[in-house]
Amino acid sequence: RGAHAVAAAALAVAAASGAAPVALLNESTFDAFVAQHPRAVVLFYAPWCGHSRALMPEFARAADFARSGVDRGGLRCPFAKLDGSLADAVCESLDIKGYPTVLFFRHGQPAAEFRGERSADGIAEWARWQSDPPLLRLETAEDWEAFDKEPGAPSSVLLLLPPDGGGSDGAIFAAAAAAVGADRLGDVRCALTAAPGAAEALGAAPPAVVVTAAASGERAVLSLPAAKHHHASEGPNLAGAGSGDIPDARVAAEAEAIGAFADAHWLPVVTRYGEGTAAALFGGKTAVQVLLLHDAEGTPGALTVEADAAFSAAAARLRGRAPCATVDVRAHGEVAAYVGHGVPLPAVVAVQVAPPRKWIRAGALEAGAIETFVREVVYGAREPSWRAAPPRPDDATRGEPGRVVEVTGVSFETVVLDADMHILLLVYAPWCGHSARLEGTFRELASELAPIRSLAFARMDGVANEVPHWEVEGFPTIILYPRGGGPGIEYTGMRTKASLANFVLAELSPADKEELAHARAAHATASGRRAAEPGGVGAAGSAKDDL
Numbered sequence: 001r002g003a004h005a006v007a008a009a010a011l012a013v014a015a016a017s018g019a020a021p022v023a024l025l026n027e028s029t030f031d032a033f034v035a036q037h038p039r040a041v042v043l044f045y046a047p048w049c050g051h052s053r054a055l056m057p058e059f060a061r062a063a064d065f066a067r068s069g070v071d072r073g074g075l076r077c078p079f080a081k082l083d084g085s086l087a088d089a090v091c092e093s094l095d096i097k098g099y100p101t102v103l104f105f106r107h108g109q110p111a112a113e114f115r116g117e118r119s120a121d122g123i124a125e126w127a128r129w130q131s132d133p134p135l136l137r138l139e140t141a142e143d144w145e146a147f148d149k150e151p152g153a154p155s156s157v158l159l160l161l162p163p164d165g166g167g168s169d170g171a172i173f174a175a176a177a178a179a180v181g182a183d184r185l186g187d188v189r190c191a192l193t194a195a196p197g198a199a200e201a202l203g204a205a206p207p208a209v210v211v212t213a214a215a216s217g218e219r220a221v222l223s224l225p226a227a228k229h230h231h232a233s234e235g236p237n238l239a240g241a242g243s244g245d246i247p248d249a250r251v252a253a254e255a256e257a258i259g260a261f262a263d264a265h266w267l268p269v270v271t272r273y274g275e276g277t278a279a280a281l282f283g284g285k286t287a288v289q290v291l292l293l294h295d296a297e298g299t300p301g302a303l304t305v306e307a308d309a310a311f312s313a314a315a316a317r318l319r320g321r322a323p324c325a326t327v328d329v330r331a332h333g334e335v336a337a338y339v340g341h342g343v344p345l346p347a348v349v350a351v352q353v354a355p356p357r358k359w360i361r362a363g364a365l366e367a368g369a370i371e372t373f374v375r376e377v378v379y380g381a382r383e384p385s386w387r388a389a390p391p392r393p394d395d396a397t398r399g400e401p402g403r404v405v406e407v408t409g410v411s412f413e414t415v416v417l418d419a420d421m422h423i424l425l426l427v428y429a430p431w432c433g434h435s436a437r438l439e440g441t442f443r444e445l446a447s448e449l450a451p452i453r454s455l456a457f458a459r460m461d462g463v464a465n466e467v468p469h470w471e472v473e474g475f476p477t478i479i480l481y482p483r484g485g486g487p488g489i490e491y492t493g494m495r496t497k498a499s500l501a502n503f504v505l506a507e508l509s510p511a512d513k514e515e516l517a518h519a520r521a522a523h524a525t526a527s528g529r530r531a532a533e534p535g536g537v538g539a540a541g542s543a544k545d546d547l
Contacts, residue, residue: 022060027087027089034105037078038107039077040105042103043079044081044084045083046100054118066127084096084101094110102114136190138195139195141195141196141197141198155212155266157189157190157258157266158202158209158211159207159208160199162206172254176254176258203221207225208222211266214266222258222261270315270324273325287321287352288322289322289350290322290350291325291351292308292346292347292349292365293339294326294327301344310367314368322378338358348360348361359385386465387464388408388409388464388465402457404442407465408464412468413468420454422452423480424457425458426460426476427462434475434495441497442500445457448497449504449516451520452515470488476495480503491503
């Protein structure tokens, strides 16, 4: 990339260590920056993204914490930001799916993505975990017994080492602990031990990883291959350092396997959904979460012994692929509202967090059927379920030109996803003042563009309905669905009639625009004739204003 790129990279590095706590990168300087630092935190943002703008000051504060080391154990980890909208090649190579995204880089490679609370403290603590995970080292039998029996302690991930210390496994586990701990801050303790009696008490042969779920006390054991790069003469090595000649690729691969095992087993087979478990349930790396929704005891939708047993059996077979939980909808009405009222209970619901999707299975609950349902969801063999209000009498047709038709989730496919029409959809919320103010402008535009026969206007209550395959982040949202079945295009401009008209016309064909021009010319001619008649008003007073 030449001398220019090197100079730019040097400026970025200087900014990171000098006056500016956050280095500003671009497509030319990014590679040099992450290669030059053993550890780095990078924010990928877009200037037009509201969430990115909200995160900027928190990210800068986190960078300042890291730079100064105040109350952060002296963490020295450079922070940088990159405008992803101007760095397509970088974002594509890293599979950046949305903004903002915060990644931790280790030796030039992405090692972890931040998924926690978007606050300065949350980002700084996550970066500290990634840089130097706090591993408890249990040197004696008393140490590990106190660790194992600590009242009210969170779940634990414990590495059992052979008596000689197992330096290789310690290094691998240190890398795994960084990922496990950073993803589960406050929920998981990570420790390693070669203490006498620990392996026998836990029924595991070292080297092995033992995961204990705090809520149920359930234990799971993962046996590890014997370390090949450590000699007894070197003595115990509980520091997790000095991996010898273990290739970085092997450390990363085995650490990832340990992390995946811990992530799959630190929760019970079936969790009871609640305020204290929701974040743990939905904060993992699995593709979906599985919920068994039921009503209160004594109601027709109550959880029966048979349904509970079937769900538990399916959950045991799904462990590691989909965490499972039961949800009392009387106590957690927000879950019922998200799924949609009217679903017969008990029902199994598979949920995907990003992008938000859900799949509903009602009816008889059998372990095999539940497992099959979840597998079909994971493998993409089932269509998502979308929240939908009851159909309205005028949903089935778009009606006369210039009319704005109301649609619901039931009629969405028929009215909106029509390959023969362009559809401009307004997604609103009944309680939203911005939606109410836009309503008049939207209807005026529908009337003025009525001559375009291939264009129709629709509106949908985004609270009572979900827009299929679209994540509505705020109200109002305007989406143009082009003729021919292409993906929807979101309007992000000013909420004025002229701006909206320009947006729509830019997507139409020349024939569509010509149709509108002819209609306007005919209207102007007719207005002129009326103005010339005795007693007629001036053309300027009767002609419709131009868009």
